[in-house]
Amino acid sequence: MGSYKSPPKWALTVLQKVCPADLIEEVEGDLYEAYQWRTAERGASYAYRKYIFEVLRCLRYYRINIQTQNNGLMLLKNYFKTGFRFLWKTRGYSSLNILGLALGIAVCWLAYIFVTDEYSFDSYHDNAHRIYRPTATLSDENLSDKFAGSSYVMGEELPVNIPEIEKSSRFKSGFGLLRQGTDYFNQSFHYADPDFFEIFNIDFLAGRPGEFTEPNAVVISQQMADRLGIGLDIANQEIVLRMRGEDRTYAITGIYETFPLNSSIRPQILVPFTVWASDNPSRLNNWFDINMNSFFLLDEQASPEITAIKMTEELLKNEDFGEVQVAMGLQPYTAIHLDPTFSTGNGINARGDNQLILIVSIVGILCLIIACVNYSTFAVGNYIVRLKEVAVRKVFGARKKSVFKQFVTEAFISAFIGLVLSIGILAVLLPGFAEYANKTYEFNQIFNSQTLMGGLLILVIVTVVAGIYPALVLSGFSTLNGLKGKSKVSGNSILTKSMVVLQFGISIFLIAGMLSVNKQLNYLLNMDLGYSGENLIQLFRPLRDNDLIRRYKDDLLRVPGVDQVAMASGFNGTVFELADGRDMEVRHARIDEHFLDVMSVKLINGRNFNPDMPTDVSSGLLVNEAFLKETGIENPIGYQTKFDYGQLDGATIIGVVEDFYFRSPKGKVEPAVMYMSPQLPYYDHMIKVNPNTDNILDGLESVYHSHFAPVPFNHSFVEDDIAAQFELENNIRKISRAGAVVAVFLTALGLMGFVGTQIRQRMKEVSVRKVLGAEPRQIFGIFSTRYLVLIILGFAVGMPAAVWLVKQWLADYANSVGFTWDTGAITMLTILAVAGITIASQLYRAMFLNPVTYLREE
Amino acid sequence: MGDFALGTLEETVLIIVLMKDKSYGVEIAKVYEAHMKQSISLPAIHMVLKRLGQKGLVSSDFGEPTPERGGKRKKYYQGTPAGYRLASEIQERRQQMWSLVPKTSFDYGLL
Numbered sequence: 001m002g003s004y005k006s007p008p009k010w011a012l013t014v015l016q017k018v019c020p021a022d023l024i025e026e027v028e029g030d031l032y033e034a035y036q037w038r039t040a041e042r043g044a045s046y047a048y049r050k051y052i053f054e055v056l057r058c059l060r061y062y063r064i065n066i067q068t069q070n071n072g073l074m075l076l077k078n079y080f081k082t083g084f085r086f087l088w089k090t091r092g093y094s095s096l097n098i099l100g101l102a103l104g105i106a107v108c109w110l111a112y113i114f115v116t117d118e119y120s121f122d123s124y125h126d127n128a129h130r131i132y133r134p135t136a137t138l139s140d141e142n143l144s145d146k147f148a149g150s151s152y153v154m155g156e157e158l159p160v161n162i163p164e165i166e167k168s169s170r171f172k173s174g175f176g177l178l179r180q181g182t183d184y185f186n187q188s189f190h191y192a193d194p195d196f197f198e199i200f201n202i203d204f205l206a207g208r209p210g211e212f213t214e215p216n217a218v219v220i221s222q223q224m225a226d227r228l229g230i231g232l233d234i235a236n237q238e239i240v241l242r243m244r245g246e247d248r249t250y251a252i253t254g255i256y257e258t259f260p261l262n263s264s265i266r267p268q269i270l271v272p273f274t275v276w277a278s279d280n281p282s283r284l285n286n287w288f289d290i291n292m293n294s295f296f297l298l299d300e301q302a303s304p305e306i307t308a309i310k311m312t313e314e315l316l317k318n319e320d321f322g323e324v325q326v327a328m329g330l331q332p333y334t335a336i337h338l339d340p341t342f343s344t345g346n347g348i349n350a351r352g353d354n355q356l357i358l359i360v361s362i363v364g365i366l367c368l369i370i371a372c373v374n375y376s377t378f379a380v381g382n383y384i385v386r387l388k389e390v391a392v393r394k395v396f397g398a399r400k401k402s403v404f405k406q407f408v409t410e411a412f413i414s415a416f417i418g419l420v421l422s423i424g425i426l427a428v429l430l431p432g433f434a435e436y437a438n439k440t441y442e443f444n445q446i447f448n449s450q451t452l453m454g455g456l457l458i459l460v461i462v463t464v465v466a467g468i469y470p471a472l473v474l475s476g477f478s479t480l481n482g483l484k485g486k487s488k489v490s491g492n493s494i495l496t497k498s499m500v501v502l503q504f505g506i507s508i509f510l511i512a513g514m515l516s517v518n519k520q521l522n523y524l525l526n527m528d529l530g531y532s533g534e535n536l537i538q539l540f541r542p543l544r545d546n547d548l549i550r551r552y553k554d555d556l557l558r559v560p561g562v563d564q565v566a567m568a569s570g571f572n573g574t575v576f577e578l579a580d581g582r583d584m585e586v587r588h589a590r591i592d593e594h595f596l597d598v599m600s601v602k603l604i605n606g607r608n609f610n611p612d613m614p615t616d617v618s619s620g621l622l623v624n625e626a627f628l629k630e631t632g633i634e635n636p637i638g639y640q641t642k643f644d645y646g647q648l649d650g651a652t653i654i655g656v657v658e659d660f661y662f663r664s665p666k667g668k669v670e671p672a673v674m675y676m677s678p679q680l681p682y683y684d685h686m687i688k689v690n691p692n693t694d695n696i697l698d699g700l701e702s703v704y705h706s707h708f709a710p711v712p713f714n715h716s717f718v719e720d721d722i723a724a725q726f727e728l729e730n731n732i733r734k735i736s737r738a739g740a741v742v743a744v745f746l747t748a749l750g751l752m753g754f755v756g757t758q759i760r761q762r763m764k765e766v767s768v769r770k771v772l773g774a775e776p777r778q779i780f781g782i783f784s785t786r787y788l789v790l791i792i793l794g795f796a797v798g799m800p801a802a803v804w805l806v807k808q809w810l811a812d813y814a815n816s817v818g819f820t821w822d823t824g825a826i827t828m829l830t831i832l833a834v835a836g837i838t839i840a841s842q843l844y845r846a847m848f849l850n851p852v853t854y855l856r857e858e
Numbered sequence: 859m860g861d862f863a864l865g866t867l868e869e870t871v872l873i874i875v876l877m878k879d880k881s882y883g884v885e886i887a888k889v890y891e892a893h894m895k896q897s898i899s900l901p902a903i904h905m906v907l908k909r910l911g912q913k914g915l916v917s918s919d920f921g922e923p924t925p926e927r928g929g930k931r932k933k934y935y936q937g938t939p940a941g942y943r944l945a946s947e948i949q950e951r952r953q954q955m956w957s958l959v960p961k962t963s964f965d966y967g968l969l
Contacts, residue, residue, distance in 0.1 A: 004926060023904065025920075029930030030883035030900050036926055037884065050899075057901040 007035045008048065011055045018059055027058060075402060079409040082389070087413065090382065093753055094414075097378050100749040101418035101466070104371025105458055106425035107742055110433055111364025112454040117439070118352045120450075121262045121337035125201045130166075131333035132296050132304055134158075134311065135342055139325045148331060148342035150294040152277065152284050154315070155193070162310045164302035169196035170273050171265065172292035173347040176243035177711070180228070184242060186712055189218075189269035190347050191276045191292075199297045200265075206232040207254035212272050219254035224268040239269070244279060261440055264336050264348050287319040293346050295333065304330040355809070356437065359732055363739030366506045368458070370743055372466040373499045374750035375414060379407070379470035380496055381757030386474060387481075394479040403475035411467025412459075419459050436734045469495065497790060500754060504794025504831065505801070507740075507747040512802035512827045514733075514740040516819060520810060521729045523817045525722075530660025530669070532600040533718030539685040539700065541708055543567070548707070549682060555703045556685070561693025562700075566591070566598035569680035571662050571672060577642045578631060586627065587662070587672040588645060590680045596622075596657065598688045606637045606655030609676050617676050621651040625659045627671035646679035664725055668814045686718075744830070748838045755787065755842040767851035776847035783846070784839055791835055795828060802827075864948065870894070871906045872937065872945050875916050880934040882921070883907070907935055915941035 012028070019027055031054055038047035087094045122128060134150040150158075155170035169192050178187035194212040196202075209219050218239060220228075230237050230252070237252040250271070259266040283289050298307060311328040331342055337352050344351050390403055434441040473495075543549050549567065556565045569590040576586040593609040595601070604625070609616050621643065623636065633639055636653045643651045651673070659669040689696050701713040723730075759766075766779060803819050810816040864872070874889045875881055881889075883903055890898050910916045921932035937945075 004928070006928075023908075025930050026883065026933035027901070027904055029927035029932060030904070032928035032930065033884045033926055034887065034900055037888070054899050054901055057899055060901075 004032075004036055005039050005044065005047075007032065007051045011052050015055045015058055031055070075405075076409065079406045080413065082406070083410040083413045086386070086410070090385075093378065093756065096749055097375060097753060098414050098418050098421070100374050100746050101371045101414055101462065102421035102425055103742060104367045104374075104746060105415075105418050105455075105462065106422035106429060107739070108364040108368035108458055109422060109426055109451075109455055110429055111360045112458070113441075113451055114360050114433070114437055114439070115357055115364075116450060116454065117262055118338065118357055121352065122264050122334050124260065124262075125199075125333075127199060127201075127297055128334050129332075130298050130300065131199055132298060132307075132330035133333060133336065134294050134296065135329040135331050136290060137325075137327045137329060138321075140323055146341060147290065148344075149290045149292060149346060151287055151289045152280075152292065153287055153289075153318075154311075155292070155294045156284075157318075158311055158314055159296065161314055162307060164299045164307045164310070165296045166299050167195040167199050167297040168294060169193040169199055170292050170294045171196065171347050172273075172276060173345075174243065174271070174276070176241045179240040179242060179247065184712060186714070187241065187269070189241065189271055190265075190267035191273045192267070192270050193273050195297070196270070196295070199295055203257045205255050205257055207234045207252070209254050209270075213274050215272065215275050215278060216250055217253045217272070218250040219256060219270050220252055221258040221268045222255055223258040225252075225255045241269075264333075264344070266349060267347065287315060291346070293348060296330065298330075304332070353728060356728070356732060356735070359736060359739075360437070363510070363735065363743075366510060367739065367742050367746060368462070369465075370503050370506055370746040370750065371418075372462055373503050374746060374753060375411065375462075375466040376469040377496055377499055377750060378753040378757070379411070379466075380473050381754055383470070383474055383477075387477060388483065390474055390477060391479045391483045395483075400475045404471045407471035407474055408463060408467040411470070412463045415459050415462040415466065418462070419455060422455075433735075436731045436738075469499075496754075500751070500790050501793045501797060503747045503750055504791050504835075505797030507743045508795055508798030508827055508831055509802045509805075510736070510740040510743045511830055512799060512823055513806060514736040515823045515826055516802070516806040516810075516817075517729070517733050517736050519817050519820075519823065520813070521726060521733050524665060524726055524729065524813075524815070527665060527815060529665055529722070530601060530658055531662075533722050535689050535691050536598070536718040537687045537689055537696075537700065538716050538718055538721070539687065539704060540683060540714055541685070541704075541711065542681040542683050543685075544678075544681045546678070552703070552707050555706070556687060556700065559696065559699035559703060561690045561696040562687055563690055564594055564598050564688040566594035566686045566688075567682035568592070568595055568684045568686065570683050572680070574645055576671075576673075579642070584630060584671065586643075587670050588643075589662075589672070589674050590676065590678065590682065591622075591674045592676065592682075595674070595686070598686045599660070601660050602658040604656055604658050606653070608655060611676070615652075616654065619648065619651045620654045620676060622655045622657055622674040623653055624657050624669065624672045626669045627673060628656060630671045641673075643673055646677075648675060648677045648679050651675060651677075665722070665815075666725070666813055744834055748834050751787075751835060751838045752842060755783075755839050759783070759842055759846050763846065763849065763854040766846045766849065767854040770849070770851045771855070779847050780840070780843055783843055784836070787835065787839055791831060795831075799824060799827070864944070865906075867902070868906050868910060869945070869948060871903060872910055872915055872941055875907075875910075875935050876937040876942060876945055880936045882932045882934050886935075910941070911935075914938060915944060 015028060015031070016024065031051060034054075035047050035051050038050055087098075125131065133148060134154065135146065135148045136150075138145045150170070152170065155168060159165040159168040172191045174189050174191060176187055176189060177184040192212075194209065197209050197212070204219075205222055207219070210217065212219075220239065222232075225231065228237075228239065232255055234252050234255060239250050239252055241248055241250065258268075277284060283291070296307075298304060308328050308330045311330075312326065315326065315328055331339065336342070336344065336348060338354060338357075340351065340354065393403060393406075430441055543552070553565050553567070556562055571587040571589045573585060573587055576584050578584055591609075593611050596603060596608055606622075609620055609622070611617060613620075621641065628636055633641075633653075636656055639653045640650055641653060657674075661669055662672065663670065687700065697715065700715065704711075704713045769779060769782075806819050810818065870890065871886060874886050874893075877889065883900055886903055886907075887898055887900055890903070907916065907918070911918060915938060916935045917938050918933055918935045921934050923929050923931045
C-alpha cells in the first residue's frame, strides 16, 4: 500500500466534535478506511461525497453526547427557562425595563446608522483609495488661503507631464434651463472628461458614453430619464438645455445608474468638457484660473505628497507668483465629505457636519448607557428574590462561573427582546430623524447587512454592559447567607447608587446641553442684525443695462402692494490698501439710493447717495462702522480713500452706516464699502411690500416674465433666508431636544424600578413606622432625602461636563450667550420635578398602606 | 421470537457478524454490499452494532492500530452464543414458513 488519501479536514473536525468519546475511535477509523476503499473502487469524488454524508449522519450522536456528558448546553437551556419564568413573574416591571432597553437600543442604533452612513461616503468606488482632488494653498506674510480645485489647463497638462497620474477628469457644475414641452425648469448639469467613467464606478443601463468628446451628446442618470419619461430606450432621444441664452439640443447616448445617496457627486446630466471649452475659449490657458474640480486617479504605488510637489513644480514653470508662496496639494476623494479644510461646491455636494455627527454619537451612546444601567439596577434590585435560587444552585454544585453565565444569559434574553422591539421603534423614528439630519433614508434601503451588524454589535454590548454587574453581585454571594435569607451585601449598594448617580449625571448633561443650544439659537434668531427682513421679498437676476433696470423697476413699483424697490450687487471681497500701505480685506457692493431705506439700515453719519449728484455716482462711498474701526479713519466724511475696484479709483466717503450682518450672522460684521458706481451688475432685487395686499407674488411674477422669460421666476422671503442660515443649529436643537427627552424618560424609568424594588422590600419597616405613628409626609421625607443626595451628586458630575462641552461649541460663534446660571437652575428643577413625580408614584403605596397587610404574617 | 425483536437490518448484520470468527465495521459494510447489492452507510452499521451489543447478541474488543485506518484501532465484533441461537431460530422459523408456500402456482406466473 502506498500513501493514504486523507479525507476532508473540516468534516473530520465536525466528526470529532459531535461523536461521543466511546464511539469516536471506531467511527473515525472505519470512515477513514472506507474512504480509502471507496477511493480505490469508485473514485475520489464518490468517496469524498460519501464521507461527508456519513459524517452528517453522525450528527445524530450529538444528542447522545449531550445526554451522556453533562456539558453546558443543557444548563443553558435551563437558564433560558428560568430567565423567561422570572421575566413573566415580574412582567410589570420587566416590560417597562425591556421597553426602556428597546428605546435605548433604538436611539443608539439610529445614531449608528447615521454615523456609519456619513463615514461610508464615497467609499463604494473600487478605486476610491486612489482618487484625489487637487487643492491649492496661497500664502504671504499676512494671509493664507486654502482652496480646492484646479484650472482647465491643469487638468490638461498635469496628467500628461506627471506619470503618477493614471487617469484624470475635470468636473464642473453648470446651470441652465431644461425644456420640457414648452416649459423651462432650472436644472443643474455637470461637465466631465471621458476618464470620468473609468475613475468612478458607473454602470450603464443603456447605451455608452462613447468617446464623450462630441459636443452634441450627453449621458443622463436613470432618475433624470424617469423625469423625462423616456425609460431606458435611448434611440433618437434628445434633451434640450437652455444655456448661455440659447436652446441647445443634445442627443442622449447613455443612461447610467443614479449615484447613491452617500456619494459626494451626484450628477444627473453629464456633458462633455469640450462643450465648456468651446464656450469659454479665453479661460483655457490661464494656469491659476481655478474654477473647477478635477479628479486624479493615482498609480497604485504613487505617493500623493510627491505627486503634489511635482504638481507645484509644473505650476511654477508656467506661472509667476512673485512673493506669494504657492503649493498644490491632493485631497483624498473619500475625505471630502467630512474634512472641513476645503470647500465643496462646483459639482460636489455639501459636506457632512462633524458637529452633528458628534452630537448624534454622544446622544446615542449616552441613551444606551442609561438603558443598560436601568437594566442593571433593576436586576440587582431584585437580587433578594433570586438569592435562594442561586444558593440552591450552588448547593447542587453550581460554580461561581455558571451562576455568572446564568445572569449574563438573562441579560441577553432582555437585550434580544429589546432589540426586536427596537426595530419597530426605529421604523417610527427614522422618517423624523431623516428630516432633522437632512438625509433621505428609506427604511428598507437603510436596513442592510451593515445595519444588522450594527444591531448585533449593540446586542453584544448591551448583554455585556447590562449583564456583568448583576452577574458579579449574584454569583459572588455567599451560599449560606442566601439560604438564611440575609440580604445585605456589603459594597454593592454603593455601586448601585453610583450607577444611579451616573444616570442622573447623563440626564443633567443632556438637558443642560439642550437648553444651551436652545438659548443660543433663540439669541441668534432674535439678534439685532442691523437690518430688517420683514416684508422683504428678494428676486434674482444679473442686470447691467441701465435702461432695462429703470423700466424693470418702474414696472415692479406699479404692482399693487409694492412700496419700494432697491437694487444691490451682493457683497464681494477684495483687498484694500490702507494709508500706511498695509493690505486689508474688505467687502464691497454696488447699491442704489433706496437700499438703506428698504433694508432699514441706519445711517449714523453723513448722508445717503443722491443719484442727481454726478460725484456720488462716480466716486461716492458709504462705509460701515467696522470699516472705520479697522482702518482707524477719524473724520470719515469727505475722506478720500485708496479704494479701487474696476474703473473706480480713489473713492470719497460720504456717509457711515451702522453695522449690519450682510453675510452669516454667525460670524463678525466685516469691514464693508458700498458705492453706486456701476462696477458690478445688480443681482439682488429687494422689494419692500405691504403685507396686507393679496397676489403680490403673481404681480411680481408677471413683471419678471415680461422682462426675462423664459427664465423661471425665483423669489425668496428674506426672513426665511435668515432662518435658513440657522438650519444646522435648528437641526442640532431638535436632535438634542429629542435626545434629552429620551434620556430623561429612561432615567425616570430606571428610577422607578430602583425606588420601586427598594420600597417593596421595605414595606415591613414602613408598616412598623406607621404603627408607631409616622405620617405619610414623614415617610415621604425619609425616602426622598436619600434620593435627593443622589440627584445632587449627579448634578456635580453632569453639570461640569455640560459646561465644558457647551463652551467648546459656543467658541465657534462670534456672538454667543455663554453658559449661564439660569440654564443650570432650570436643568436642576426639571430633574427634581421628574424625579419627585417618579419617586412619589412609587412611594404612594408605602405612604398610604395599611400596616396590617404587611405585618400579618409575623 | 424469543425475548428480542430484531429489525431486518439488525438481523442481516448479525448474520454477517456470525459468518466469520470476528469482523469490524468496514468489513461488514463490504460483505453487506456484496450480498445485498446495495450500498449502506457506516454510521447505520455502527448504530446497529451498538444496539446488538446492548442486546447481548454481539461482543466487541479492540484490535491493533493500522495505517490504513489513519492510526486508529479496529473494533472487532463477535457473535455471542445468544446471538447465534437467536439468528438460527429466526432462520428456522422462516424456513418453516417458506416451506408452506406452494412451489408451483399460476398466480405468481411461475408456470
